[in-house]
Amino acid sequence: MSPSATPIVAIAELSSHVGQDVTVRGWLYNKRSSKNVHFLEVRDGSGIVQAVVFKGNVTPELFALAEGLAQESSLEVSGLVKEHGKIKGTYEIDGKDVRVVAHVARQYPISPKEHGTDFLMDNRHLWLRSKRQHAILRIRHTIIKAVRDFFDGRGFTLVDAPIFTPNACEGTSTLFETDYHGEPAYLTQSGQLYMEAAAAAVGKAYCFGPTFRAEKSKTRRHLAEFWMVEPEVAFLDLEGDMKLGEDFITYIVERVLETRREELKVCERDTTFLEKVKTPFPRITYGEAIKILQENGHPEAKVGDDFGGDEETIISNKFDRPLIVHRYPADIKAFYFKRAPENESLVLNMDILAPEGYGEIIGGGQREDSLERLESAIAHHKLPPEAFEWYLDLRRYGSFPHAGFGLGIERTVSWICGLPHVRETIPFPRMLNRLAP
Ligand code: 4AD
Structure with a gap:
């Protein structure tokens, strides 16, 4: 035949x-x-x-x-x-x-026997052929489709943000600098500032693309190149932003549970916690989060501390669903957040932490809409004012309350698939010490 x-x-x-x-x-x-x-x-x-x-x-x-x-x-x-x-x-x-x-003339390098992580990462182009990597790729695909369907179904317009930018959105310590025809430019850390411009144009905007951070430490949650989806909404406050974030995460988890049970099984994912993802998510203030740390083995924790992975795990382990932590001290947050009216030392921001120790998957909040305050925040953070002139125009021409957030795709895949490290959540990870294959 x-x-x-x-x-x-x-x-x-x-x-x-x-x-x-x-x-x-x-x-x-x-x-x-x-x-x-x-x-x-x-x-x-x-x-x-x-x-x-x-x-x-x-x-x-x-x-x-x-x-x-x-x-x-x-x-x-x-x-x-x-x-x-x-x-x-x-x-x-x-x-x-x-x-x-x-025909294959050589011994295929990847066999069913256990291989070390470095070996598998060096052979990532072949490792992708394995069952477990297929399952992760498919779940990632479903998450990305759910991201698009969620925003497209709610009247958002996709507005692409640039990759080369003169602006440091998330602090100057993690910038990748490039030579842009003789001028310094950075690979984008976030499309947020551009989405604020887009929100004034279309009301509800989102961007979805690769973002870059020159993270100097090796951790299980940090990539140098990761994909982020960033909605930004005109006339939205922090409360509305938290609601949007929890609806969004719930939608993504439901879609994966509906369509990717087989793949979750291949990842040996116990779905007990995923099944509990229902709105509303518990909400606590940063101050309450510090208290949880103090009462759970960290008596030295104090207001002003930022949370790393270990702290986030202790805090989120008190809850069986994703947790919203809001109103952090202004001193440890980016320049663009609006101050909390009830306490000027705090900002109207929020992080959403995944349960089971997977840490922060969403960061966002309400933006400063006063021109004067934003000018002084840019000066306080020692950012070059000329690079932010265009951004300040958004406050000069019809300033408006607005809020948004960024969700990291790889951290979300890592949580949903139950992978302790983000390196398997993206086809070709870029990390400190890894640029190939
Ligand atoms: O909290 P971040 O830094 O927020 C922003 O960039 C805002 N400008 C977003 C916005 O409001 N539009 O990052 C948002 C999310 C984190 O919660 C995390 O999921 C992911 O992006 N993320 C990373 N993922 C992998 N590797 C890294 N190095 C990451 N840094 C942030």
Whole structure:
């Protein structure tokens, strides 16, 4: 039987072809052999299927060809689709023909045995072919689709922010500087300032793209390049921003639970906490968060401290759902937040912390809308005023209350998939000491 004589089918579609001869195209994932039979596990990106090649059903040449196949050879297998004898709902192919597209002449570097993280990261371009990495890629895809559907369904306009910028949005210590035709420019840390301009134009705007931070320390939550979605809404206050953030996270989790149960299983994710993600999320002030730290093994914690991963874990472990912490001291936050009217030393910001120790996934809040206050904040943070002239125009021409936030895609994938480190949440991570592959 020639492969071209039978319909070419994706492995995920085999259930609708039981009893028919088909061809699948893909790569050899694994092979077990005995004297009279070869079990070829073939993957095509849509799934994995076992093709059973019996000695008696094929020519001696074909049986020998199957015998010699090395892992990750690309091939076409044709045969009859059957429901698996033992596992209901899975299918196999009674192999009648195998055509090799490209042989593999070397030992494939990644085997089922345990490999060290550095080895796997060096071979990331191949590691992506494994089942678990597929599952993570698919969940990431679903999260990104949910991000877009959420905002598109609520009247937001997607407004792309630039990657090269003269502005330090999130402090000067994590800037990647580049040479822009002889002028210094930075890779964007956040599209927020541009979304504030966009909110004045379209009311509800969001951007979604890569952002860059020259993080100087190795942690399990920091990448040098990560994807962030940033909504910004005109006439929204902090309360409305917190509501938007919790609705957004709930929507994303529901979508993953609806459509990616199988992939979560592959990640060995216990979904107990994900099932509890329902609005409203508990809300505490920064002051209350400091008290939790003091009462839980950190008596030295004091107002003015910023929270790292360990502190966030202690605080969020008191709750079984994502937690909103709001009103931090102005001194430890970016220049653009509006001061809290009831206490001028605080700002109207909020962070949303994922449960189970996954830490902050959203950071945002209400923006300063007074021109004078913003000018003095820019001076106080020692930012170059000329680079912010355009931003100040937003306060000169019809200043308006507004708020927004940024959600980091990789931290969200890491939490939803239950991955302790962000390195597996993005196809090709960029971290301190890692630029390849
Ligand atoms: O809290 P951040 O720094 O907020 C901003 O950048 C605001 N300008 C966003 C806004 O209001 N429009 O970052 C927001 C989120 C964090 O909660 C985290 O999920 C993610 O971005 N994030 C990182 N993810 C991976 N690696 C890093 N180095 C990250 N830094 C921030």
